Amino acid sequence: MTALLQIEQLSVARGGSPVLSELCLDIRCGEFVGLIGPNGAGKTSLLRIISTHLRADSGDCRISGYREADSPLAYRRLLGAALAVDELPSDLSPRQLLQLVAAGRELPAVPEETLELADRLGLQPWLDRALGNCSLGARQKTGLLAGMLGRPPLLIFDEPFNGLDPLAAYELKSVLAQWTREGSCAVLLATHGLEVAERLLDRAVLLIHGHIADQWTREQLAALRQSGSDLEQAMVDSMRRRLRSS
Amino acid sequence: MAGFNVHPWLTHRRLAAGNRWRRWRRNQPEGSVYLLASAIALAILVQPLLAVMIDYAGVLRSLLDRFPWLVALLSATGAALGCRRPLMSMRETLRCGLWCALPLSRRMRDVSYAGLTVLMALFAGAVMTTLMAWLAAPITLPDALIAAVSAALATLCTAALRPKAAATAAPAPAASGRWSEPTLFPTLLRRWQRQRLSFHWRSGAMSSSGLLLSGLLLPAGTGMAVAVAGLIAMLLVVRILALHNSAASLVVQADLQLRALPVAHRDWFAGHARAVLPEALLLSTLIGTAVYAVGAPLAFVLGTTLLLILLSLIDMELVSRWRRLPRRRAISWTVLATTCAVLGPQAAPLIPALLLLSYFVLRVSRPK
Numbered sequence: 043m044t045a046l047l048q049i050e051q052l053s054v055a056r057g058g059s060p061v062l063s064e065l066c067l068d069i070r071c072g073e074f075v076g077l078i079g080p081n082g083a084g085k086t087s088l089l090r091i092i093s094t095h096l097r098a099d100s101g102d103c104r105i106s107g108y109r110e111a112d113s114p115l116a117y118r119r120l121l122g123a124a125l126a127v128d129e130l131p132s133d134l135s136p137r138q139l140l141q142l143v144a145a146g147r148e149l150p151a152v153p154e155e156t157l158e159l160a161d162r163l164g165l166q167p168w169l170d171r172a173l174g175n176c177s178l179g180a181r182q183k184t185g186l187l188a189g190m191l192g193r194p195p196l197l198i199f200d201e202p203f204n205g206l207d208p209l210a211a212y213e214l215k216s217v218l219a220q221w222t223r224e225g226s227c228a229v230l231l232a233t234h235g236l237e238v239a240e241r242l243l244d245r246a247v248l249l250i251h252g253h254i255a256d257q258w259t260r261e262q263l264a265a266l267r268q269s270g271s272d273l274e275q276a277m278v279d280s281m282r283r284r285l286r287s288s
Numbered sequence: 289m290a291g292f293n294v295h296p297w298l299t300h301r302r303l304a305a306g307n308r309w310r311r312w313r314r315n316q317p318e319g320s321v322y323l324l325a326s327a328i329a330l331a332i333l334v335q336p337l338l339a340v341m342i343d344y345a346g347v348l349r350s351l352l353d354r355f356p357w358l359v360a361l362l363s364a365t366g367a368a369l370g371c372r373r374p375l376m377s378m379r380e381t382l383r384c385g386l387w388c389a390l391p392l393s394r395r396m397r398d399v400s401y402a403g404l405t406v407l408m409a410l411f412a413g414a415v416m417t418t419l420m421a422w423l424a425a426p427i428t429l430p431d432a433l434i435a436a437v438s439a440a441l442a443t444l445c446t447a448a449l450r451p452k453a454a455a456t457a458a459p460a461p462a463a464s465g466r467w468s469e470p471t472l473f474p475t476l477l478r479r480w481q482r483q484r485l486s487f488h489w490r491s492g493a494m495s496s497s498g499l500l501l502s503g504l505l506l507p508a509g510t511g512m513a514v515a516v517a518g519l520i521a522m523l524l525v526v527r528i529l530a531l532h533n534s535a536a537s538l539v540v541q542a543d544l545q546l547r548a549l550p551v552a553h554r555d556w557f558a559g560h561a562r563a564v565l566p567e568a569l570l571l572s573t574l575i576g577t578a579v580y581a582v583g584a585p586l587a588f589v590l591g592t593t594l595l596l597i598l599l600s601l602i603d604m605e606l607v608s609r610w611r612r613l614p615r616r617r618a619i620s621w622t623v624l625a626t627t628c629a630v631l632g633p634q635a636a637p638l639i640p641a642l643l644l645l646s647y648f649v650l651r652v653s654r655p656k
Binding site: 122132 | 296299300303304307308311384385386387388389390391392393394541544545546547548
């Protein structure tokens with residue numbers, strides 16, 4: 043199967059120091075991939091490059107073969123990026139923002155699926171308040187829904203479970219797992235929640251100093267659990283090995 | 289709302305204006321007080337400003353008689369300085385920001401930017417022509433046309449400039465990790481505000497509208513050395529006041545992110561006060577020095593400096609106390625300024641009341 047997301051030799055530096063160095067990563071449709079790693083490893087930068095908020099110094103990033111530079115519309119139609127909480131406009135209500143995003147995605151209205159998901163996440167009572175008066179959780183849910191609206195083939199999230207109550211976090215995990223199982227989309231999320239990674243992911247990718255230091259497939263993650271070890275221990279071991287070798 | 293013919297930012301602005309209007313109607317008593325106080329303050333402020341500008345108009349008229357090309361130069365400079373920041377910020381908003389990941393065509397973005405730029409050019413032309421007609425009255429029709437065209441052209445040229453790559457500001461605080469430790473909160477808030485403020489300082493040149501205003505406030509016939517010193521002092525004052533305002537909006541922004549944390553009010557006050565105190569002291573000293581330089585007695589200078597420090601402390605309290613209702617801070621200052629302007633020297637009895645209020649504020653807000 044051809045990759046939905048293809049990243050080749052991606053490099054970016056900030057203030058002279060490298061953030062990502064010749065990074066390569068492929069994600070197939072229906073895959074649920076988690077980026078894990080210490081602070082400053084380059085997780086957010088990678089997601090911001092994919093969502094076109096940040097320009098890479100070199101390398102290539104394609105979705106279904108489309109590059110943002112050559113086919114920006116086709117590239118962005120295939121991409122759903124959750125909006126960061128501090129980017130949300132405080133002078134609109136969640137419903138108004140979702141209507142704008144729906145119009146931007148050339149949909150006649152906010153899809154029923156998104157409104158149902160808003161209900162499942164507990165956003166319904168907040169839908170018509172100004173975002174500036176909403177709780178952190180309500181704003182986080184709005185940002186996530188804006189990314190998921192219209193179910194684009196590639197969904198990317200940066201710490202999506204921050205600020206969510208346990209029920210909403212559970213619902214979000216269930217929906218993402220269901221969508222990837224159905225094969226309708228692929229999910230790439232950056233998370234520090236290793237328990238999420240262990241239970242849900244098809245693949246966990248460990249990023250250290252802008253390089254992929256290690257990867258674990260679903261089978262390897264299951265094997266880790268059966269052996270009585272866990273991902274946290276494996277990640278720490280991998281980091282120590284890497285630090286020793288450098 | 290299927291699809292867009294213009295950039296969604298314009299629809300966003302329209303929806304937000306509607307929301308503001310509805311909110312204003314809901315909170316009408318508060319809004320009316322603000323409007324009334326602002327109108328009175330404006331009327332009082334405009335009088336001395338007009339006097340200075342009329343003073344200037346005489347000098348300008350004689351200059352224009354000798355150098356007619358000055359009309360074009362002044363109009364173009366005024367329009368370019370006034371439009372530079374709004375144009376840059378509009379360009380950035382349309383290019384990236386919230387709408388970055390949506391499938392919007394570049395053509396739509398470029399057409400929207402071009403349309404808005406043309407509107408702004410027309411507006412700048414109209415404003416600069418009116419200003420020139422008023423300052424250099426009577427103005428001839430060719431001169432009015434030259435003023436309009438040069439202002440519009442300067443706006444269009446400014447719009448065509450590419451902004452330098454934006455520096456990166458410190459990321460917004462998150463309601464987790466170290467921020468959730470109560471003992472660290474004031475330090476983290478101070479550090480985050482300082483980082484953002486230094487980013488604001490570096491990313492924005494001296495405020496262009498501040499430069500224009502400062503220039504106009506200098507009475508005509510001021511000596512060169514005094515004019516330069518006065519201009520620098522006034523620019524610093526405008527810049528520090530702008531930074532104070534940025535710091536206040538940062539507290540509102542931080543509160544949005546950290547609402548879930550049980551942070552005591554005194555910790556908000558402590559963090560914010562530590563962040564802005566250096567500028568508050570500098571500002572008070574600067575104004576005190578300026579008052580001394582124009583020959584005021586020492587006791588008056590000390591009194592003015594202390595009063596300004598006091599007002600800064602009260603402002604810090606208002607910012608942290610009303611971080612969820614920032615408009616109340618604006619209303620309080622507008623009402624206070626209007627009262628002082630109406631009463632003039634008779635407003636002196638307000639000073640003991642302010643002293644009492646600040647003592648109360650410090651007592652309540654002292655970190656335990």
